[in-house]
Amino acid sequence: MDAMADKISADDERVRPSREQAEAAVRTLIAWAGDDPTREGLADTPSRVVRAYGELFAGYESDGRDVLDRVFEEVAGYEDMVLVKDIPFHSHCEHHMLPFFGNAHVAYYPRNGVVGLSKIARLVDVYARRLQTQETMTSQIVTAMQDALDPRGVAVMIEAEHMCMSMRGIAKAGSRTVTSRFSGMFLDNPAEQARFLTMVRG
Template sequence: MDAIIKKFPDSRGDAAVERPTREQAEAAVEVLIRWAGDDPAREGLRETPARVAKSYEELFGGYRMDAGAVLGRTFEEVGGYDDMVLLRDIDFHSHCEHHMVPIIGKAHVAYLPSGRVLGLSKISRVVDIFARRLQTQEKMTVQIAAAIEDVLRPRGVAVVLEAEHLCMAMRGVRTKGSTTVTTSFHGVFADDREERDRVLSTIWRGA
C-alpha cells in the first residue's frame, strides 16, 4: 500500500502529505453518500464516487503545480516600458477550506516592472494554481502577490480579489450575493498612497 501512495506539496509549498489512492478516494465518497442518507448502490449514484474522484483531480490540481515554475520565464525586451501592468477581471473558482464549498470570484493583479515583465497568461495561471487548492480568500490573495514578488522582483505588486463564498449563501446565515474583497500590496503600492490609489481606481473604473 505505501508503495502506491504518492506525495504532493501542501498549500504552503514547504511540506508534503500522503495522497491516498484513487480507490481509497472513491471509498471515502461512498461513505459520505451513506452518511448523507442515500444509497451509493442505486443507479443514479453508482458512478458518483469515480466521477467525484476524477473531478477532484481537476478542481484541486493546484497542489501538483508550482507557481514559481510557471513564473520562471520573464522578458527583458520591453522597449523601455516601466509603468503599471494590470490584468483585470481574472475569473477563478476555488473551495473554502472550512466547508469545501465553492468560492467564485475575480482577481485583479498589477505590478510595476523593474526591467522584466511576465507573459500575461502567466498571471492568470498563477491565480488558477492557488485557486485550485482548499483556500481562504485572505491566504490566496497573499500567495498570489508573494509568488509574483519572489520571482519577478518588481517595484510593486498589487492583488485584489472579489469573491462570493457559497458557504455563506448555501448554509449558515444564507446571505446571497454578498462579495468579499481582499487586498495585498507590496513595494511601491504599499508605501506610496498615490500609487495605491491609482491602481485601485484603475481596477474599479473597469468593474
C-alpha cells in the first residue's frame, strides 16, 4: 500500500470542503429529517457535529505505519508471540455512516525487536477513526504491521457490533461480526492460528 494512499495529504487531488460548507450540510440533513435547524435546541448542532467529526474521523490525518516508527531492539532475545488483546475501538460503517464498535486482538512474532504496546492500540485507532468496513480495517492493521516492523507473522481478529444492523434494517441488536487475517508464520502454520485464537479466548 502506497504511503500517500494511506491518508489524506495536503496535495491530495480531493478538495476538502470548508467548515462552513460542512455545517451547511448538517443543517440540510436536519431539515431533510423534518426538523427546524434554526430552533434553539438545534441552532448550535451543526458546529457540534463538525467538531465531533473532527475527532471521529481523525484517522485520515495519520499514516498507520508512522505510529510504529520506534522499535526496541534490546529485548533479551525475545522471539515468541506478542499479543495485545481486547483493544476497544469505535468506528463508522462506510455504507450507512452508523457506528460499529468492539474489540481488536493483535499479535505478531518479532524479527528485529518489539514495538511499544500502546503503539498497537494507537494503530487500531488510526484505522478505526475513518469511514470503514470491518474487513478492510482488519487488513489495514495487518498490512501496516508488516510494512513497518517486518515481523515473522501478524494475526489480527476484530469482533464488533454494527449499528447499521442493530438499529435499522433487520434490527438484530447484540449480534457480533468476527473478522480475522493472518500473515507469515500465522498464515503458513494452522497451529499458530490455533494458538493465537486460544490465547485470545483464554
